[in-house]
Amino acid sequence: MQLHWHRRDLRAADNRGLATAAEAGPVLAVFVFDDDVLAHAAPPRVRFMLDALAELRAWYRDHGSDLVVAHGDPREVLPDLAEEYGVDRVVWNKDYTGLARERDAAVRQALDDAGVAREVVHDAIHHEPGSITTNAGDPYSVYTYFWKKWRTHEKADPYEPPTAEQLVDASDLDTRELPTIGELGFEEPEADVQAAGTEAARDLLAAFCEDGIYRYGEDRDYPTKDATSRLSPHMKFGTIGVREVYEATEQAKRALDVDAGTEDDGEKESEGEGDDEKPDELESIEEFQSQLAWREFYTHVLFFNPEVVSQNYKEYEHDIEWHNDPEELQAWKEGETGYPIVDAGMRQLKQEAFMHNRVRMIVASFLTKDLLIDWREGYAHFCEYLADHDTANDNGGWQWAASTGTDAQPYFRIFNPMTQGERYDAEAEYIKEYVPELRDVTANTIHEWHEITDLERERVAPDYPHPIVDHSERREEALSMYKQARGDDEDD
Numbered sequence: 001m002q003l004h005w006h007r008r009d010l011r012a013a014d015n016r017g018l019a020t021a022a023e024a025g026p027v028l029a030v031f032v033f034d035d036d037v038l039a040h041a042a043p044p045r046v047r048f049m050l051d052a053l054a055e056l057r058a059w060y061r062d063h064g065s066d067l068v069v070a071h072g073d074p075r076e077v078l079p080d081l082a083e084e085y086g087v088d089r090v091v092w093n094k095d096y097t098g099l100a101r102e103r104d105a106a107v108r109q110a111l112d113d114a115g116v117a118r119e120v121v122h123d124a125i126h127h128e129p130g131s132i133t134t135n136a137g138d139p140y141s142v143y144t145y146f147w148k149k150w151r152t153h154e155k156a157d158p159y160e161p162p163t164a165e166q167l168v169d170a171s172d173l174d175t176r177e178l179p180t181i182g183e184l185g186f187e188e189p190e191a192d193v194q195a196a197g198t199e200a201a202r203d204l205l206a207a208f209c210e211d212g213i214y215r216y217g218e219d220r221d222y223p224t225k226d227a228t229s230r231l232s233p234h235m236k237f238g239t240i241g242v243r244e245v246y247e248a249t250e251q252a253k254r255a256l257d258v259d260a261g262t263e264d265d266g267e268k269e270s271e272g273e274g275d276d277e278k279p280d281e282l283e284s285i286e287e288f289q290s291q292l293a294w295r296e297f298y299t300h301v302l303f304f305n306p307e308v309v310s311q312n313y314k315e316y317e318h319d320i321e322w323h324n325d326p327e328e329l330q331a332w333k334e335g336e337t338g339y340p341i342v343d344a345g346m347r348q349l350k351q352e353a354f355m356h357n358r359v360r361m362i363v364a365s366f367l368t369k370d371l372l373i374d375w376r377e378g379y380a381h382f383c384e385y386l387a388d389h390d391t392a393n394d395n396g397g398w399q400w401a402a403s404t405g406t407d408a409q410p411y412f413r414i415f416n417p418m419t420q421g422e423r424y425d426a427e428a429e430y431i432k433e434y435v436p437e438l439r440d441v442t443a444n445t446i447h448e449w450h451e452i453t454d455l456e457r458e459r460v461a462p463d464y465p466h467p468i469v470d471h472s473e474r475r476e477e478a479l480s481m482y483k484q485a486r487g488d489d490e491d492d
């Protein structure tokens, strides 16, 4: 018998580890609740994970098998299960964070000591760390070069889920109940967390590939345009496989060829218009694929630099002298900064355990460059509230915004939160959705919130705060903070 250990791969289809185990078959699936891993979890993610596990278990049961649920240290649980069920080999998919790698090394050792064979395969990303490198064999620190190679590397096809015949008949096994969120020591999340599971992921992917993917390039930066996939928690927990997602994007390209072909034939007879649309739509799909590649880029960065979880990737001459004002940090967390787009984003985070990418960039820039607060505070807060928190992506995003990461935004490029709001939420629809105090205020006034008088602010929205800082002043302070860290003063 083969044992497949599910971790961040809560699906049956397009699961390389599971397919590998099933090939040798029959395979029994297990999930282990590990307190060391749960110590880094937060209610939205635990909710999402439990729902995904319930769906996965139902899938196994529909196929005459089951998902074994265990709680404990995998170094003990897995050898014990191997003995209890007479397992020949344990198979699992690799995880690339520093902590996961340490844990996996210990589990491998424990299985070796117990004389149980094991196989660890690569599944969560298309191209493993070390497979996309500079010509000198080094990992890339600049995304553009990484992307150029990533896009031309061949991608595997999705893996088939195991058949009922390849699964262990679990009718006589004590597979144990799934715990409740309370039994795992977590409260129900306050946020309305999006639906978990492979079915939900596939629905999102199908809907996105019908429509959003073709306007992604143009619309992805606008939070009200609903032009992104919302797949991020699914990518994090592996409720859908990367090959399946990629295949759907390639299918969207093929659909374009078919449509364009039909259109072209017609157009040739008429005015020959319509050809212009094809490159835009194709570019749009590639823009989306490029985001999938960002995820892999950051996974590689974290793999080769596990210390970035707590340290700047980029060395500055001196430490950055963050100001770290606790009241300003609190105002940011609560969405009470008096900068409408920032507050809308921070409130979306609490309400939905999600925030639109453009707004993540704005709030992260505001924390680090307007409030001059250490990116690690922002990262910790995101970690507590995001359903899609992913060490590699979250860290990459924060360090980019703080100008401390790979390929980071230059320290002197500082987002103006008012202009960003005006550009990406011109009608203030997104802002009004999450900041009810501003619902009766015109978009113009919202975008001028920092410029109008206190009296005017109190008149139009008495319950919404005045800006807690002056952006222009803070911009200057940020520049000198970074210059000092760079040692620029000494050079003068």
Ligand SMILES: Cc1cc2nc3c(=O)[nH]c(=O)nc-3n(C[C@H](O)[C@H](O)[C@H](O)COP(=O)(O)OP(=O)(O)OC[C@H]3O[C@@H](n4cnc5c(N)ncnc54)[C@H](O)[C@@H]3O)c2cc1C
Pocket: 220, 228, 229, 230, 231, 232, 233, 235, 236, 291, 292, 294, 295, 296, 298, 355, 356, 357, 358, 360, 361, 364, 382, 386, 388, 389, 390, 391, 393, 394, 395, 396, 397, 398, 401
């Ligand atoms: C400060 C900050 C923190 C972030 N924290 C996270 C995080 O914890 N988890 C997370 O998955 N993403 C994070 N991102 C990246 C990005 O904001 C989210 O992936 C995206 O908003 C998720 O929405 P979506 O699934 O609709 O994305 P889509 O635009 O539909 O993108 C598809 C997928 O590509 C990947 N992706 C997209 N953008 C990025 C990116 N910039 N970097 C890496 N991968 C990307 C994600 O897996 C995403 O689901 C962060 C960005 C910033 C600026």
